[in-house]
Amino acid sequence: MKTSARLWWQDGAIYQIYPRSFQDSNGDGIGDLPGILSRIDYLATLGVEAVWISPFYPSPMADFGYDVADYCNVDPIFGTLPDFIRLIDALHTRGLRVILDFVPNHSSDQHPWFLESKISRDNPKQDWYLWRDPAPGAGVPESRPPNNWQSHFGGPAWTYNPERGQFYYHSFLRQQPDLNWRNPEVRKAIYAAMRFWLDRGVDGFRMDVLWLLIKDDQFRDNPLNPDWSGGGSSFGRVLPLYTADRPETHEVVAEMRAVMASYPNRDAVLIGEIYLPLRDLVAYYGFDPNTADLRGADMPFNFHLIQTPWNADRIAQLIREYEGQLPTGAWPNWVLGNHDQTRIATRLGEYQARVAAMLLLTLRGTPTLYYGDELGMTDGSIHPDQVRDPAELNQPGIGMGRDPERTPMLWDNSPVAGFTSGQPWLPVNEGAATRNVAAQSSPDAPRSILNLYRKLLALRRQHPALHAGAISYVQSNSGVLSYRRILGDQQFQIFLNLTDDIKRVTSEPGHILLTTILDGEGADVGGITILEAGEGLLIALKNPHIPDPPNKP
Ligand code: ISL
Ligand code: CA
Numbered sequence: 001m002k003t004s005a006r007l008w009w010q011d012g013a014i015y016q017i018y019p020r021s022f023q024d025s026n027g028d029g030i031g032d033l034p035g036i037l038s039r040i041d042y043l044a045t046l047g048v049e050a051v052w053i054s055p056f057y058p059s060p061m062a063d064f065g066y067d068v069a070d071y072c073n074v075d076p077i078f079g080t081l082p083d084f085i086r087l088i089d090a091l092h093t094r095g096l097r098v099i100l101d102f103v104p105n106h107s108s109d110q111h112p113w114f115l116e117s118k119i120s121r122d123n124p125k126q127d128w129y130l131w132r133d134p135a136p137g138a139g140v141p142e143s144r145p146p147n148n149w150q151s152h153f154g155g156p157a158w159t160y161n162p163e164r165g166q167f168y169y170h171s172f173l174r175q176q177p178d179l180n181w182r183n184p185e186v187r188k189a190i191y192a193a194m195r196f197w198l199d200r201g202v203d204g205f206r207m208d209v210l211w212l213l214i215k216d217d218q219f220r221d222n223p224l225n226p227d228w229s230g231g232g233s234s235f236g237r238v239l240p241l242y243t244a245d246r247p248e249t250h251e252v253v254a255e256m257r258a259v260m261a262s263y264p265n266r267d268a269v270l271i272g273e274i275y276l277p278l279r280d281l282v283a284y285y286g287f288d289p290n291t292a293d294l295r296g297a298d299m300p301f302n303f304h305l306i307q308t309p310w311n312a313d314r315i316a317q318l319i320r321e322y323e324g325q326l327p328t329g330a331w332p333n334w335v336l337g338n339h340d341q342t343r344i345a346t347r348l349g350e351y352q353a354r355v356a357a358m359l360l361l362t363l364r365g366t367p368t369l370y371y372g373d374e375l376g377m378t379d380g381s382i383h384p385d386q387v388r389d390p391a392e393l394n395q396p397g398i399g400m401g402r403d404p405e406r407t408p409m410l411w412d413n414s415p416v417a418g419f420t421s422g423q424p425w426l427p428v429n430e431g432a433a434t435r436n437v438a439a440q441s442s443p444d445a446p447r448s449i450l451n452l453y454r455k456l457l458a459l460r461r462q463h464p465a466l467h468a469g470a471i472s473y474v475q476s477n478s479g480v481l482s483y484r485r486i487l488g489d490q491q492f493q494i495f496l497n498l499t500d501d502i503k504r505v506t507s508e509p510g511h512i513l514l515t516t517i518l519d520g521e522g523a524d525v526g527g528i529t530i531l532e533a534g535e536g537l538l539i540a541l542k543n544p545h546i547p548d549p550p551n552k553p
Contacts, residue, residue: 006468007267007269008049008050008097008203008267009049009050009097009203009204009267009269009298009299009366010331010366010467010468011049011461011467011468012048012049012050012097012366012461012467013047013048013049013050013361013366013367013368013369013457013460014048014049014050014051014052014099014366014367014368014369015043015046015048015050015051015052015368015369015371016051016052016054016338016339016368016369016370016371017036017051017052017053017054017371018031018054018339018371018406019031019032019033019035019036019053019054019056019065019078020054020064020065020406020425021371021406021407021408021409021419021425021426022035022036022039022371022409023035023036023038023039023409023411023419024419024420024421024422024424025037025038027420027421027422028077028420028422029420029422029423029424029425030077030078030420030425031078031408031409031419031420032077032078032079032083033056033074033078033079033083033084033087034079034083034087036051036053036087037083037086037087037090039411040090040091040094042437043091043094043096044094044095044096045454046374046453046454046457047453047454047457047458047460047461048096048369048457049096049097050096050097050098050099050203050204050269051091051096051097051098051099052099052100052101052206052271052368053098053099053100053101054101054339055068055101055102055103056074056075056078056079056084057069057070057071057072057073057074057075057103058070058073058074058075058076059075059108060108060110060175061075061077062108062109062173062175062176062390063172063173063175063176063390064388064389066103066172066176066208067103067106067107067108067109067110067173067175067176068103068107068108068111069107069108069110069111069112070111071102071107071190071193071196072193072196072197084200085200088200088201088202089201092201097203097204098201098202098203099202099203099204099205099206099269099271100197100202100204100205100206101205101206101208102193102194102197102205102206102207102208103208104179104181104190104207104208104210104213104256105171105178105179105181105208105209105210105212105213106170106171106172106176106177106178106179107176107177107179108175108176109174109175109176109177110175113125113128113129113179113189114128114129114177116128117129117131118161118163118164118168119163119164120163120164121164121166127180127183128179128180128183128185128186129168129169129177129178129179129180130168130169130177130178130180130215131161131164131166131167131168132146132147132158132166132167132168132169132219133146133165133166133167134146134160134165134166134167135147141160141165142160142162145158145160145167146158146167146219147219147220147221147222148221148222148237148238149169149215149221149222149238149242149243150222150233150234150235150237150238151170151171151172151173151174151234151235152171152172152233152235153172153173153233153235153390153391153394153395153400154233154234154235154391154394154395154400155234155394156234157169157170157171157243158170159174169215171209171212171243173390173394178212178215181213181214181252182214182217182248187252187255191255191256191259194256194259194260195259198259198260198263198268202268203267203268203269204260204268204269204270204271204298205256205268205269205270205271206271206272206273206301207256207270207271207272207273207297208273209273210249210253210272210273210274210284210297210300211244211245211249211272211274211275211276211280211284212243212244213249213252214246214248214249214252215242215243215246216242216243216246219242220242221238221242222238222239222240222241222242222243223238223239223241224237224238224239225237225238225239231398232398233395233398233400244276245276245280250283250284250286250295250296253270253272253284253286253295253296253297254286254295254296256270257270257286257295257296257297257298269298269299270297270298270299271297271298271299271300271301271333272284272296272297272299272300272301273301274297274300274301275303278304278321278322278325279325281300281302282300282322282325282326282327282330283296284296284297284300285297285300285326285327285330287327287328287329287330292328292329294327294329294330298331299331299333299366301333301335301368302322302332302333302334302335302365303335303341304318304322305318305334305335305336305356305359305360306335306336306337306341310347310348310352310356310498311479311498312476312477312478312479312480312481312496312498312499313476315359315476315481315498316474316475316476316481316483317476319363319471319474319483320474323364323471323474331365331366332363332364332365332366333365333366333367333368334360334363334365334366334367334368335367335368336356336357336360336367336368336369336370336373337369337370337373337405338368338370338405339370339402339405339406340402340405341402341405342379342404342405343370343372343373343377343378343379343404343405344356344373345373345376345377345378346378346379346404349534350376350449351500351516351517351533351534351535352498352534353373353376353449354376354449354452354516354517354534354536355496355497355498355516355534355535355536357373357374357449357452357453357456357516358452358456358494358496358514358516358536358538359481359494359496359536361453361456361457361460362456362460362466362483362485362492362494362538363471364469364470364471364485369453370405371409372407372409372410374449374450374453374454375410375435375436375437375440375449375450376435376449377407377410377429377435378429378431379404379405379407380403380404380405380407380426380427380428380429380430381404381427381430382401382403382404382426382427383427384396386403386426386427387401387403388403388425388426389401389402389403389406403426406426407426407427407428407429408420408424408426408428408429409437410428410429410432410435410436410437411436411437411438412436412437412438412439413432413433413434413436413438413439416428417429417432417436418436418437418438437450446518447517447518447519451518452514452516452518455514455518456514456538459513459514459538463490463492464487464490465485465486465487465488465490465491465492466485466492468487469485469486469487469490469492470485470486470487471483471484471485471486472484472486477505478499478503479497479498479499479501479503480495480496480497480498480499480503480505480531481494481495481496481498482494482495482496482505484541486544489544490540491540491541491544492513492538492539492540492541493507493508493510493537493538493539493541494536494537494538494539495507495529495531495536495537495539496536496537497531497532497533497534497535497536498534499533499534500533500534501533502530502531502532502533503530503531504528504529504530504531505528505529505531506527506528506529507525507526507527507529507537507539508526508541508542508544509524509525509526509541509542509543510524510525510526510539510540510541510542511523511524511525511539511540511542512524512525512537512538512539513538513539513540514537514538515535515536515537515538516534516535516536516537517532517535525537525539
């Protein structure tokens, strides 16, 4: 593939900002858009290509913005629409793209559409949400949900509405009613909202829960999960056969793509949040076997690094399987963390988090970073009376809470880490006095994880083989994962020690571009090379004498 034909979102890295937690500008303890603007130097020098900003639309904040009450505005907590315009202009001026988080599956129960839909069975929006009669049987209607569908946040996915005498469906909270994507008017309204933001210059969307948009039109019961032990969330009681990944969803994704394609010089990116096994995930690229066109999402998010055990064999197998299943022309992507998942440094510790950074930023495909991971931020510890996440408040104590991975960004060693002049909405992490942007940028900390991220991002930008090359020779050998990135006569060898033991590897002649412990750069290697516990090496090979690699690893 010629580098010139490539698109910005293929070559660069994406940085996710959870706006409540990035930077507060007015002392109310909640991050906001002017706060992001004030940190633009940090973003512009980190080396990422785009920022993805989690929802900032008007919202009652039942799910912190993933319950949208107006798709075309900014919540006063986060600022104003002019604040957003200022932010996007400034980011563009600094060469950064802007990806919005868009929530098409459900609105807030305070959205005017739902307020209208719920008042009667014959209003113009009566069919904009998923309304069903109570199941037949004895007992009061509110005790007879239409079927056994369960909310992702626990409990039945149906809530009774006395005004209509019917239930409405919600994949998540009862304050997040699911829109009826079989209704063409709903589609039109959401596509108009997408255009509202595209007209304001946004460079793409991350579509929330894209694989959940369509539900079974016969509302059949989901099959019981034979593996459910009775513990954890009630969501696990049934298998989401009729509530997720329905075949008609692909039609909707193709329509969303068409909305974006209708813009001249379209280069906005369509990303889908999709938690599915690889085979079903890659179907969201929408490969059409008749025309060989891709009609779906540009990048269905690949969360498999988050879900795969940290083991060289398993990850080598994952890379090979994913690469092997990508349809022709589809561009891969990798994600290590987000606002719904335990942070990588908590899962693996700092040394392996460094190895994970080298993995994420040297794999083939667009990497997405979660704010704070570049500092090796761990999950915060949240005292029971500090819990804010509805997923935890709904089902206390079963580990659904996402507050720990949403604690404030750590900027400096001031009392609230430079995040706010007031009381932060979630507590600042312990250890913030030393683990923060200022400390890790200081000349006293040349080997900080932040410097590792900056160097990895810079090298990835600098070398076409790293952002556009093939991946090949994916291997695992006694806990060391290795692979090459290749373009033309440029070849890089990556060795990642996923264990806590010292390992020996054999390398072809080359020199070290980078190590995860930021030590030994520039040194020549060749033959037996020692890898420290939890160390990764990025090597530029001198005269690779191996034959041309196959297309697939
Ligand atoms: O079921 C899951 C994974 O298999 C959950 O992680 C779930 O899919 C995920 O929480 C969906 O996330 C998105 O939509 C939610 C919102 O709370 C999350 O923050 C968002 O990322 C509802 O909008
Ligand atoms: Ca604020």
